[in-house]
Each structure stands twice: as C-alpha cells, then as structure tokens.
Amino acid sequence: DTGVSQNPRHKITKRGQNVTFRCDPISEHNRLYWYRQTLGQGPEFLTYFQNEAQLEKSRLLSDRFSAERPKGSFSTLEIQRTEQGDSAMYLCASSPQGTGGYTFGSGTRLTVV
Amino acid sequence: LAKTTQPISMDSYEGQEVNITCSHNNIATNDYITWYQQFPSQGPRFIIQGYKTKVTNEVASLFIPADRKSSTLSLPRVSLSDTAVYYCLVGDMRGGSQGNLIFGKGTKLSVKP
Numbered sequence: 001d002t003g004v005s006q007n008p009r010h011k012i013t014k015r016g017q018n019v020t021f022r023c024d025p026i027s028e029h030n031r032l033y034w035y036r037q038t039l040g041q042g043p044e045f046l047t048y049f050q051n052e053a054q055l056e057k058s059r060l061l062s063d064r065f066s067a068e069r070p071k072g073s074f075s076t077l078e079i080q081r082t083e084q085g086d087s088a089m090y091l092c093a094s095s096p097q098g099t100g101g102y103t104f105g106s107g108t109r110l111t112v113v
Numbered sequence: 114l115a116k117t118t119q120p121i122s123m124d125s126y127e128g129q130e131v132n133i134t135c136s137h138n139n140i141a142t143n144d145y146i147t148w149y150q151q152f153p154s155q156g157p158r159f160i161i162q163g164y165k166t167k168v169t170n171e172v173a174s175l176f177i178p179a180d181r182k183s184s185t186l187s188l189p190r191v192s193l194s195d196t197a198v199y200y201c202l203v204g205d206m207r208g209g210s211q212g213n214l215i216f217g218k219g220t221k222l223s224v225k226p
Contacts, residue, residue, distance in 0.1 A: 004156075033211065042200055042216030043157065058212050091156050098207050101147050104156025 004105035006092050012111045013082055020078045021108045025094030032075050033102060034067055035091040036060065043091055049075060050097065082112045117201045122221040131188045133220050135201030138182050143205040146177060146184045151198045151219070160199075161186070162206075188222075196224045 005024040013019050025032045030051050035043035046065070047057045051072035061067075064082075069075040079086055089109050093102035118136040125131045137146070145164050149157035161168055163175040163184070174187040188195060198221050204214040 042219050045212040048211045101159030107156050
C-alpha cells in the first residue's frame with residue numbers, strides 16, 4: 001500500500017465551473033476525512049466518513065460542496081459553481097477506527113481564476 | 114471542545130534539542146494528544162500520540178504532566194530537514210465529533226545551520 005492517494009495534484013478552473021477531486025485511502029482504513037487548507041492556516045475539517053456513511057459535515061461545507069464514498073472505498077469531493085474563495089489545498093486523510101493518527105495524502109491544490 | 118495554544122514560531126540550530134509546548138486547559142477525559150508535522154505543499158504527517166506520562170518513538174518524545182493541561186513535543190538533535198510546521202491536536206479519536214480535532218495555526222520551526 002502506497003498510502004493515501006489524491007488526484008489531481010493541481011487543478012486550475014474558471015469561476016463558476018464544477019470540479020471533482022478523488023481520494024484513495026489506505027485500504028484497511030475505514031475512516032476517511034476531507035480537510036481544506038489555505039495559506040498560513042492549519043487544515044480545516046470539512047467532513048468524514050466511516051465506511052460509506054458520511055457521519056459529520058462542517059458548517060464550512062456549503063451546499064455547493066458534496067462528498068461521497070461509495071462502497072466505503074475511494075471518495076470524491078465535488079465543488080459546484082466554484083468561487084475564488086474556494087482556492088485552497090484540499091486534503092484527504094484516512095485512519096482506522098479508534099486511536100492513532102490520520103494518514104494524509106499530498107492534497108489537491110485548487111486555483112479558481 | 115479542547116482548544117490548544119502553541120507558540121507561533123521557534124528558531125533552533127542543528128544538533129539542538131527542541132521542545133514545543135502545547136496548552137490545552139480544558140482537555141476532556143477521553144481526549145488524546147496528537148502531534149503532526151507539515152512541510153510546504155504536503156499533507157500533515159503523524160509524529161506521535163499520547164494520553165498521559167511519556168511516549169517515545171523513533172523520531173520524538175511526548176511529555177504529558179499528570180494534570181494533562183499541557184504537553185511537550187521533544188525533537189532530539191534537530192537537523193535542517195526538521196524545518197516545518199508542527200500541530201498539536203487534542204480530541205477523542207475513537208468516536209464523537211472528528212470536527213472537534215482542530216489543527217490551529219501550528220508552530221513554525223526554523224532550524225538553522
């Protein structure tokens with residue numbers, strides 16, 4: 001297992017377009033998390049899944065954001081009608097249920113122009 | 114919600130021991146303390162986790178006093194490659210709200226030759 005994989009690494013899109021990011025977690029991990037990070041700030045929690053169930057969503061996750069994890073494996077994060085304020089690094093992490101740390105991917109850097 | 118307070122930045126020289134302290138006065142009984150390291154344009158990397166007393170692994174030690182209201186990450190003999198941002202997180206990893214695990218702004222450690 002090569003860790004948490006995120007695609008694409010970089011995405012430039014025009015304002016108003018929809019974008020979708022993919023995350024492939026470590027296969028044995030049943031929890032998957034999405035975070036957003038802007039320059040100079042720590043990662044901010046967006047949502048997390050346990051298996052295929054989305055158990056928690058942050059208030060940061062507006063109606064334009066949707067995340068899925070079909071079959072409890074990979075996950076996608078879609079942003080509709082992107083805005084310049086959506087420009088950030090989107091990080092995915094996974095973990096086994098219980099104690100222990102998260103394993104993060106390298107992130108997808110989104111730039112909305 | 115266990116809020117954490119860390120120094121914004123620290124400077125050190127190669128070969129020195131670095132201690133970064135995190136304050137978490139309202140830590141709850143079920144909360145663990147977890148530290149992450151983040152390099153630019155990468156996702157955070159798990160360093161160490163503890164509940165009480167002292168935990169040591171191959172890269173760091175974590176000291177937690179009996180009242181658990183603070184913790185200290187100790188990095189022995191730092192090198193230039195330890196220049197990074199270090200985050201302290203406090204929360205119940207086993208269940209409950211994962212959104213309560215707040216990264217904050219972290220401590221930017223600069224190691225000089």
